[in-house]
Amino acid sequence: MRYEFAPMEGITGYVYRNAHHQYYGKVDRYFTPFITPNQTKKFTSREMNDVLPEHNQGLAIVPQILTNKAEDFLWAAGKLRELGYGEINLNLGCPSGTVVTKKRGSGFLAFPVALDAFLNEVCTEMDRMGMKISVKTRVGKDSPEEWEELLEIYSRYPLSELIVHPRIQTDFYRNHPNLEAYEMAAEKLPEKIPLTYNGDLFSVKDFENLLERFPDTESVMMGRGLLTNPALAEQIDAHVSMTGRKVGQESRETREGQEKQNGHGYREFSDEKRRLREFHDALLAGYAEAIPEDRNVLFKMKELWFYFGQAFENDEKALKQIRKAVRMDVYRDAVAKIFSECELKNPPAFQ
Known part of the structure; x- marks a missing residue:
């Protein structure tokens, strides 16, 4: 099982990530709060500080970009490649009104033709640059009926990961995750694209309920649950070990390395x-x-x-x-x- 820490704007910056990594274990990858490239073609000081390699030593980091312009995405990706990053995540999930009105984040989902063209250009160029692109998405802007078309679009491209938060934009964080929409992804997404579940994983019981319905789950992303209980990934991993759930070799080696480095395994x-x-x-x-x-x-x-x-x-x-x-x-x-x-x-x- 792979455990990922969701990007939380204004909260999970490099200070938080380093402290969490020092005192807690089992998180395999941390995603940065989004970078928003603009016409200045410069990162803000906050954005640059957050991704500087010297501020993230010993951490597995995936920078996230928020934009609807392929040119801006590729510029930012190029700058991040210069810092040593090999994978970039595209934010198609942010439900904030100020983001959505600019057709960014989950607002971009309302324009599938433009999104398809964006991914076509970006994926082609990212491959030429020797970089990977992953996507964090909701299942629609206004209706879950949008999801089937969006899923077809994602299926066309060599994404390194598709992280699905099964709510629509207008849900914000209300209502329950739409597990029927996630089931569609689990059934229809090509095997070449790794699938990660994100949404309302606040306890070991929530995780167990997810596995009961989706036993082939190999990767989860957590945000609010980990912020409230920073040991949640450890507790879930201990539950996985006790119940005999399969654990991927790559994730196991990563976690063993973390335990040797920071001295913390699961605690009473x-x-x-x-x-x-x-x-x-x-x-x-x-x-x-x-x-x-x-x-x-x-x-x-x-x-x-x-x-x-x-x-x-x-x-x-x-x-x-x-x-x-x-x-x-x-x-x-x-x-x-x-x-x-x-x-x-x-x-x-x-x-």
């Missing part, structure tokens, strides 16, 4: 709160080094507590203190209160 639940505190403190230190001014660091940490906070029991009072904190000492006191007075849910999971 009683250790998790201490490890989460260490992880939090590493994030805080990393952001303090990378971001000027405490108020900006606090803003970043408060974003993370939207997810961390869902892992604890009876933490609303302390979370309110975190949300209201405008000084670092107040923030630290509120965090200490949560870790000393509130217990982790068992299991912790995104609600």
Whole structure:
């Protein structure tokens, strides 16, 4: 089984990825928050810092690009190749209104003819450049009935991976994933294109339910579930081992290498709160080094507590203190209160 960490804009940048890799195991690949190439033909300082090799040492990274223009995609891919990257992911899943109105992300799905032409040009040139292209997609913009045509388009091209989040754009993150649409992909996508499931994997039970319906699943991508419970990939992998699920040799070797490097395998639940505190403190230190001014660091940490906070029991009072904190000492006191007075849910999971 291969475990991938979904790109989460503003959250899963290089500071987060490095801390997660240091304290947790089993994630095989991290996808970067999207890069948006523009007319300036320059990466922003944030985008460049996020993909610099020296900021991602020891990590398996796949940069993601958000655009509907083949020329811009190929320019950005060329720059990323100069940094040593060999695979680029195309974002066709972002449901944000500001993205969709520009016909990017999942907004591009409403224009299948243009998307087909885009992929034709990009895949041809990426092959010439010796690079791979993968796609992260939803199953339509306005209706799941769009999915069959979109799937036919994807099937024409030598994608290194198709990551399917089985919702349409107008769902945002509401409603349940459309497993019938994902089943269509599992049945009709050519075997040469590896298929990855993404969507509402918040617990070991969610993963087991997925495997019950799709026992041939070999790759999953998780986002909100891993942000709430950073040990989720470890816990799923332990479940896979105990139940005898098949594990691909490549993923197993990757995970064994991670364990040798960072010293962390699966841990008992009683250790998790201490490890989460260490992880939090590493994030805080990393952001303090990378971001000027405490108020900006606090803003970043408060974003993370939207997810961390869902892992604890009876933490609303302390979370309110975190949300209201405008000084670092107040923030630290509120965090200490949560870790000393509130217990982790068992299991912790995104609600």
